[in-house]
Amino acid sequence: MKKTWIVLKTEFINTVTRRSFILALILVPLVPALILGGISLFREKEALEIPGISSSEVQEGDQVPQGYIDLANLVVITPEWLGEELLIGFDHETSARQAALSGEISGYFVIQPDYLESGAVRFVSQEFNPLTSLDSTWMINSLIKYNLLGGDLGQFDAFFNPLKVEYVDLAPDDTETGINIATDPIAFYIPYGMTMLFYILIVTSASLMMNSVTKEKENRVMEILISSVNPRQLLTGKILGLGLVGLLQLVVWLGSAIVLLRLGGTTLQIPADVQLSVGVLIWGIVFFILGYLLYGTIMAGVGALVGSVKEASQATFVVIIPILIPLMLVGFIIDQPNSSLAVALSLIPFTAPNTIMTRMAVAPIPLWQLLASMLLTMGTIILLIHAVSGMFRAQLLLTGQKFSFGLFIKALRGKLPDIIKT
Amino acid sequence: MSTISIQNISKRFGATLAVDNLSFDVHPGEIFGLLGPNGAGKTTCIRMILDIFEPDAGEIAVLGGPMTDDKKNRIGYLPEERGLYQDIPLDRCLTFLSTLKGMPEKSIAPILADYLKLFDLYEVRSKKVKELSKGMQQKAQLIATLIHDPELLIIDEPFASLDPINTRMVMDLLEDKRDEGKAIIMSTHQMNQVEELCDRILLIDHGHQVLYGTLQEIQSQFASQDILVTALTPLPEFINGVAAVRHVNGRTLLVLSEGATPNQVLKQLINQGIEISAFEIAVPPLNEIFIKVVGKQTEGQDG
Numbered sequence: 001m002k003k004t005w006i007v008l009k010t011e012f013i014n015t016v017t018r019r020s021f022i023l024a025l026i027l028v029p030l031v032p033a034l035i036l037g038g039i040s041l042f043r044e045k046e047a048l049e050i051p052g053i054s055s056s057e058v059q060e061g062d063q064v065p066q067g068y069i070d071l072a073n074l075v076v077i078t079p080e081w082l083g084e085e086l087l088i089g090f091d092h093e094t095s096a097r098q099a100a101l102s103g104e105i106s107g108y109f110v111i112q113p114d115y116l117e118s119g120a121v122r123f124v125s126q127e128f129n130p131l132t133s134l135d136s137t138w139m140i141n142s143l144i145k146y147n148l149l150g151g152d153l154g155q156f157d158a159f160f161n162p163l164k165v166e167y168v169d170l171a172p173d174d175t176e177t178g179i180n181i182a183t184d185p186i187a188f189y190i191p192y193g194m195t196m197l198f199y200i201l202i203v204t205s206a207s208l209m210m211n212s213v214t215k216e217k218e219n220r221v222m223e224i225l226i227s228s229v230n231p232r233q234l235l236t237g238k239i240l241g242l243g244l245v246g247l248l249q250l251v252v253w254l255g256s257a258i259v260l261l262r263l264g265g266t267t268l269q270i271p272a273d274v275q276l277s278v279g280v281l282i283w284g285i286v287f288f289i290l291g292y293l294l295y296g297t298i299m300a301g302v303g304a305l306v307g308s309v310k311e312a313s314q315a316t317f318v319v320i321i322p323i324l325i326p327l328m329l330v331g332f333i334i335d336q337p338n339s340s341l342a343v344a345l346s347l348i349p350f351t352a353p354n355t356i357m358t359r360m361a362v363a364p365i366p367l368w369q370l371l372a373s374m375l376l377t378m379g380t381i382i383l384l385i386h387a388v389s390g391m392f393r394a395q396l397l398l399t400g401q402k403f404s405f406g407l408f409i410k411a412l413r414g415k416l417p418d419i420i421k422t
Numbered sequence: 423m424s425t426i427s428i429q430n431i432s433k434r435f436g437a438t439l440a441v442d443n444l445s446f447d448v449h450p451g452e453i454f455g456l457l458g459p460n461g462a463g464k465t466t467c468i469r470m471i472l473d474i475f476e477p478d479a480g481e482i483a484v485l486g487g488p489m490t491d492d493k494k495n496r497i498g499y500l501p502e503e504r505g506l507y508q509d510i511p512l513d514r515c516l517t518f519l520s521t522l523k524g525m526p527e528k529s530i531a532p533i534l535a536d537y538l539k540l541f542d543l544y545e546v547r548s549k550k551v552k553e554l555s556k557g558m559q560q561k562a563q564l565i566a567t568l569i570h571d572p573e574l575l576i577i578d579e580p581f582a583s584l585d586p587i588n589t590r591m592v593m594d595l596l597e598d599k600r601d602e603g604k605a606i607i608m609s610t611h612q613m614n615q616v617e618e619l620c621d622r623i624l625l626i627d628h629g630h631q632v633l634y635g636t637l638q639e640i641q642s643q644f645a646s647q648d649i650l651v652t653a654l655t656p657l658p659e660f661i662n663g664v665a666a667v668r669h670v671n672g673r674t675l676l677v678l679s680e681g682a683t684p685n686q687v688l689k690q691l692i693n694q695g696i697e698i699s700a701f702e703i704a705v706p707p708l709n710e711i712f713i714k715v716v717g718k719q720t721e722g723q724d725g
Contacts, residue, residue, distance in 0.1 A: 003522060006518070006521045006522060007522075014507070014509075014510055018509070215507075216507075219505040219506065219507060219508055220503045220504055220505030221504075221505050221506060221507055223474070223499075223501040223503050223504065224499065224501060224504060224519065224566065225522070226474055227474060227499045228494055228495075228519075228522040229494075229522055230491065398503070
């Protein structure tokens with residue numbers, strides 16, 4: 001037990017003090033934070049450069065209104081939610097032009113008399129900015145649409161959101177819907193980011209495990225180690241030590257993601273209901289531990305089998321294929337988080353951690369599925385640890401075999417022929 | 423009581439019989455040479471002693487019985503296939519290896535500092551292991567083997583990569599350990615070092631015992647009737663009973679003819695008034711014995 005603790009502590013300290021690890025730990029959350037910061041700065045700067053308005057006059061939340069002249073006599077009602085202060089109606093173009101020149105408005109739209117036939121609208125402003133012009137038409141657009149629909153808010157809403165579908169699954173308590181990428185692109189990227197985050201976390205932590213074993217073989221420290229510690233203590237110490245490293249990474253990265261989404265939510269205009277909850281962090285820790293134990297144990301087995309770091313990295317690709325499946329199907333899982341396929345992937349231990357976390361970022365998952373997934377994954381981990389402990393014996397640790405999937409399965413089943421010469 | 427007692431151990435890897443019915447003892451206060459050509463089964467034998475491999479047959483008693491986790495802390499092992507963690511500072515690496523040998527972390531620093539000074543590594547203790555020379559790494563490995571003051575030392579080629587000064591220093595250190603009553607198993611191909619250090623040897627080839635005993639017993643077993651003489655006056659051209667005269671390292675080797683005895687030759691030389699400062703039976707160097715025995719074995723295997 002004491003030696004397991006020594007191995008655990010050393011693995012943890014040796015990994016977290018590595019420069020590359022510290023850089024990755026800091027840079028991964030820092031880069032999106034800087035991007036978010038950059039976006040806010042850019043927006044602020046953009047607001048400052050509105051012609052005719054001095055920077056001292058701009059305060060937070062200020063938006064320069066636009067004007068319009070309705071030559072087609074379309075506008076009967078201006079809805080409250082557009083507000084007079086945002087869209088100002090002018091009777092004549094001369095007064096609108098003066099207002100624009102004085103900086104009272106940023107520009108004005110002229111709804112042409114033949115609008116109903118031609119759809120022609122002219123926009124006049126001091127300076128044309130292609131980046132902001134797309135942004136600036138939504139108010140006049142809404143005003144015209146609203147009036148074309150007779151000024152009825154209910155009709156207006158029904159026209160733009162004709163389908164308010166309630167997806168009802170036959171399973172109880174399973175009423176949530178997925179995210180439609182077309183209508184909700186930013187909300188789509190949160191579960192997508194979660195899939196990527198979990199993929200990176202599990203694969204990097206499990207790879208750390210394999211590297212640790214193969215490096216000891218390559219550096220020829222292994223024989224000194226197994227003359228002091230028994231292989232089982234070595235395996236346990238490594239799994240736990242590197243698991244803690246992964247957990248540290250998870251808490252820092254996922255914690256930063258939650259904080260960034262909260263802070264940056266307004267910058268990116270992310271709807272409040274797609275924010276990550278603390279519950280996600282807790283389940284994230286549980287499923288990270290499960291995913292790491294599963295893949296970390298497999299990687300430890302690969303490390304025990306192969307002879308060099310180079311050979312090990314080739315082998316990694318073969319054993320991580322299952323975790324790539326949820327990554328390839330991420331669009332589908334996000335769109336239909338409660339489909340049979342998504343549920344099946346949540347119950348297969350090799351795809352479960354990633355799939356569960358992706359689904360969780362989209363919609364709540366029925367508790368029975370979470371528990372079943374946990375139990376199935378835990379069962380598989382117990383079987384794997386037992387198999388890999390069998391591989392973690394001196395004879396294998398002191399030699400290096402060329403990796404093949406068949407040989408690996410044979411070794412896991414304890415059927416490796418005893419032909420390894422020393 | 424023997425520190426190690428081995429009875430009829432065998433180990434097979436597939437079709438290869440690596441160790442074949444081997445028995446020997448190692449006592450406290452001796453340096454025991456485990457010798458043999460490459461692939462003779464020395465490393466397999468050591469790994470069985472250390473419980474890294476289990477023997478297929480036979481019994482091994484280490485420090486009074488079967489190997490336990492506690493006993494591992496009382497053994498220092500310098501394997502042939504050795505290395506250190508390359509990406510961490512030297513002192514951290516050695517501290518880790520010392521804690522694995524059961525040393526309390528707080529007690530390590532002063533002992534480690536003494537060893538680092540003794541091996542002239544104190545100044546580079548904070549450098550990463552990969553920045554050290556091969557010789558420095560070899561010395562660091564010796565520290566890892568010795569730091570916990572083990573009762574049993576098993577060292578494979580301990581002088582590899584060491585310069586003559588460090589070789590001498592390590593030899594003295596090993597002799598001190600022997601004098602303290604530690605048992606030392608040394609495996610090496612450097613026969614001159616075996617002659618200088620070892621009290622007893624075991625020579626194995628193809629997994630089985632070829633020679634076993636004290637160095638003197640074995641050398642006398644292979645000694646001829648030849649005589650090494652150092653004379654202060656020139657030796658006569660003709661000596662009765664001497665078939666040939668050779669010069670070896672400033673001394674004269676007299677090869678006796680069939681039936682002649684060293685006593686007869688000594689008597690003749692004294693009678694002729696030759697001033698003799700040394701007269702001894704020529705002991706064959708271990709190197710020659712090794713080549714003779716292993717060569718014969720190989721011929722036997724080939725035939």
